[in-house]
Amino acid sequence: MMDRRSLIGSALALGASTSLGPSMAMARAAKQKSFDPAFPEGFLWGAATAAHQVEGNNLNADLWVIENVPGTIFADRSGDAANSFELWPVDLDLVKGMGLNSYRFSLEWARIEPDEGHFSLAMLDHYKAMIEGCRVRGIKPVVTFNHFTTPRWFAAQGGWHNPEAPALFARYCSRAAQHLAHGIELATTLNEPNLAGVIGEILPPQLMAGDKATQEAAAKQLGVPLYTPGVSLYIKDTRTYRANMMEAHRQGVAAIKAVRSDLPVGVSLAILDDQAIGMNSMRDRIRERYYGEWLRLAAETCDFIGVQNYERKIWNDKGALPPPADARRNAGGAEVWPGSLAGAVRYAYAATKLPVYVTEHGVNADDDALRQWLIPAALTELKRAMEDGVPVHGYFHWSLIDNFEWGFGYHHHFGLHSFDRETFQRTAKPSAAVLANIAKRNSL
Numbered sequence: 001m002m003d004r005r006s007l008i009g010s011a012l013a014l015g016a017s018t019s020l021g022p023s024m025a026m027a028r029a030a031k032q033k034s035f036d037p038a039f040p041e042g043f044l045w046g047a048a049t050a051a052h053q054v055e056g057n058n059l060n061a062d063l064w065v066i067e068n069v070p071g072t073i074f075a076d077r078s079g080d081a082a083n084s085f086e087l088w089p090v091d092l093d094l095v096k097g098m099g100l101n102s103y104r105f106s107l108e109w110a111r112i113e114p115d116e117g118h119f120s121l122a123m124l125d126h127y128k129a130m131i132e133g134c135r136v137r138g139i140k141p142v143v144t145f146n147h148f149t150t151p152r153w154f155a156a157q158g159g160w161h162n163p164e165a166p167a168l169f170a171r172y173c174s175r176a177a178q179h180l181a182h183g184i185e186l187a188t189t190l191n192e193p194n195l196a197g198v199i200g201e202i203l204p205p206q207l208m209a210g211d212k213a214t215q216e217a218a219a220k221q222l223g224v225p226l227y228t229p230g231v232s233l234y235i236k237d238t239r240t241y242r243a244n245m246m247e248a249h250r251q252g253v254a255a256i257k258a259v260r261s262d263l264p265v266g267v268s269l270a271i272l273d274d275q276a277i278g279m280n281s282m283r284d285r286i287r288e289r290y291y292g293e294w295l296r297l298a299a300e301t302c303d304f305i306g307v308q309n310y311e312r313k314i315w316n317d318k319g320a321l322p323p324p325a326d327a328r329r330n331a332g333g334a335e336v337w338p339g340s341l342a343g344a345v346r347y348a349y350a351a352t353k354l355p356v357y358v359t360e361h362g363v364n365a366d367d368d369a370l371r372q373w374l375i376p377a378a379l380t381e382l383k384r385a386m387e388d389g390v391p392v393h394g395y396f397h398w399s400l401i402d403n404f405e406w407g408f409g410y411h412h413h414f415g416l417h418s419f420d421r422e423t424f425q426r427t428a429k430p431s432a433a434v435l436a437n438i439a440k441r442n443s444l
Contacts, residue, residue: 036387037380037444044140044394045439046102047095047416048360049084050147050191051111053403054091056081061110062155062229063406069217073210076409082401083424085126090426091400092133094417098432099440102140102185104359104396105130106147109154113172116153124179131183140185142359142396144268145173145252147191148406150230156219159228160196161237165244170251177259187263188306188359189252192270193245194294197238208234231406246297253301267298268306268359272313273343280317287347299352304393306359309344312337328373330364331412338377342385349390356391358382362398364405364412371416371431380444397435401426 052058057080067077084091095103111123127143134141146169150159154168162168173189181187200208212234219227226236235241253265271291276283298305311334314321323335330336341361349356363374379395386392402415410421416432419425438444 033384033387035384037383039383039386039442040393041442042393043442044102044142044185044357044396045100045435045442046104046140046142046394046396047098047100047400047435048104048396048398049091049106049400049403050144051106051108052078052081052147052149053399053405054082054084054401055108056083056085058108058110058149060114060152061108061149062152062159062227063149063231065152065155065218065222065227066214066229066231069214069221071217072214073207074214074407074409075411076404078404080421080424081404082419082426084401087424088130089133092130092137092139094400094426094428094432095139096137098416098436100436101138101439102142102394102396103134103400104142104144106144106191107176107180108149109146109172110149110151112176113151116151116168119175124176127176128180128183131180135183141183142186142188142357142394143180143184144188144191145176145256146189146230148230152222155227155229156222156224158226159230159232160241160244160248161226161228161235163244166247166251169248170255173252174255174259177256177263181256181260181263184263186304186357187256187265188268189249189256189265190245191268192308193242193249193267194269194291196232196245197235197242198290200233200235203233242293246293249297250301264303266302266304266306266354266357267294268308269294269298269348270308271344271348272311273309273337273340273347275312275314275343277314277321278316281315282317282319283315286313286315291351295348295351299354302352302354304355304357305348305352306357307341307345307348308360308398309341309358310360310362310364311335312340312343328370330370331366332364336363336365336370336374338374339381341378342381345382345392346385346388346390355393357394357396358392359396360398361395362414364414366413368429368431371429372434375431375434376438376444379438383444 067074107127131141256265274283327335345356365371399414401417402413405412417426417428
């Protein structure tokens, strides 16, 4: 199983080209304008994590079964992860020490509702302590109610295939909001739901077959007909799965708003900077396939749109072209192009007319010099988009610390900090200081 951040960018078979798309032309034209390096007062500067990827020992989660089933295609088991379930105060101190004023993290549904209908007050209090810990440190908590992983019992009922899934999710959102919503700055319902069921179209067949076999092994182990985790490449019934996720989002927003009507609620979508080149480019068809229905749903239901961007793609009439021969590459071999974030943000705003938060942006890199270069370069282009009228209100770098990157295990590194897997000691990378300096100045 592959990491979702790398799938779209690296799975396509590409031909050679050095052509530049219109987003580059826009960026070049923008450079002719006067440029104000300062960001607006109150801009949210943050870093992001997700519960299963950093907390560790998430025994009741759907993926714990998948990671440990014989023959799993996961490279590693999550195990202790970064031990952030215990060390969350240390992580918050990292955020504060960088001068960031916000932190994006997720609630773990499997901890809060470990058995269907049983809600753990102890776990709700755990996340309440995290939210209060943010506030004490002057950090605004941005909370994702579901970042991929679901409870084991939910996956054993077919996951998002289950016709009851939207109501189950809404009940969880309601209970969590009752306990936690008063302290949250911003909330998102789901993380990158637009990828569900479409990633398989561009993956090597062996990956899909391996994921299908792993799910079937888990179902057999648990004695259920269908076991579908929240992180799935293979999805049996894509139409049903996606429709249920969309309805879950609708009901989740309503459940959260019923508890606290003034809490801004949105959804985070994975969006490439898709660029068109030549006659009859496929770009608009690709955009509709990967983002269209979710962007329309966001425009109808959300107070803001979360944009998660790592790459660009240039599309002609036949498919995606490869990056220029001299392009910088991430650890997975995909192009790293600093204008992609601004391009994705411009598109998301044009499609929804909603305020934008960059809920994820970063790079998979073993060499931190790439991250040090990318952060200011991408933020410069983002600021140009803001000066053109795009209302961007915050930037969250993925990730605060290196973590469990799903099917790739611990082999990919997105963190501003590394950590020792035996002692859990966090160590800042130079890129942490790069982002810290910008955030503290609120200016490039």
